Amino acid sequence: MAIKNIIRMGHPTLRKIAEPYPVNQIGSGEFNNLLTDLKDTLAASGGIGLAAPQINQSVTVAVIEISVAESRYDQSTSMPFSVFINPRIEILDRQEQGYWEGCLSVPGLRGKVYRPQHIAVHFLDQNAHTQQIELQGFLATVFQHEFDHLQGKLYLDHIKDTTQLSFEAEFLEFELDRPGLTQ
Numbered sequence: 001m002a003i004k005n006i007i008r009m010g011h012p013t014l015r016k017i018a019e020p021y022p023v024n025q026i027g028s029g030e031f032n033n034l035l036t037d038l039k040d041t042l043a044a045s046g047g048i049g050l051a052a053p054q055i056n057q058s059v060t061v062a063v064i065e066i067s068v069a070e071s072r073y074d075q076s077t078s079m080p081f082s083v084f085i086n087p088r089i090e091i092l093d094r095q096e097q098g099y100w101e102g103c104l105s106v107p108g109l110r111g112k113v114y115r116p117q118h119i120a121v122h123f124l125d126q127n128a129h130t131q132q133i134e135l136q137g138f139l140a141t142v143f144q145h146e147f148d149h150l151q152g153k154l155y156l157d158h159i160k161d162t163t164q165l166s167f168e169a170e171f172l173e174f175e176l177d178r179p180g181l182t183q
Helices: 029-045 137-151 168-177
Strands: 049-051 060-068 078-104 106-124 130-136 165-167
Touching: 029 049, 029 078, 049 137, 049 168, 060 137, 106 168, 130 137, 137 168, 165 168
Parallel strands: none
Antiparallel strands: 049 060, 060 078, 078 106, 106 130, 106 165
């Protein structure tokens, strides 16, 4: 396995706008190594998404995988391992909903972030084919979170109310019991 270190908030790569991945390099040995690194690192981390900048590769590539068996999330929300190259988000409905987000590059914290809940994603797949998917709800939030990394942003940049920022342990102890909590 090729498990890479996940860089953390404060590392300058996380705040840079990533370079578009060269289309003529998709399928190359270097590209396949990057995908292996992303897949193995994601699996080892227990996360549901990982962007190349999080492993200190400043290119616009991200992967997402949400297992049906993943107990942290709604059982109807799943996605097989998927690769997104040079993605672009189109907001289809600006209505927002808040979810408590965490990040592998910001370990130990959770914050409530409000994002549009109906988007389309335009991207290249791992075979350099143009694709588009439409997403709503939690999946729309996951994609926006991961693709923020490609723009040098972290979920913390979107928090409107800093009273809804918590350490993970306190979130699990106190926030989960609050009425009306949306995770």
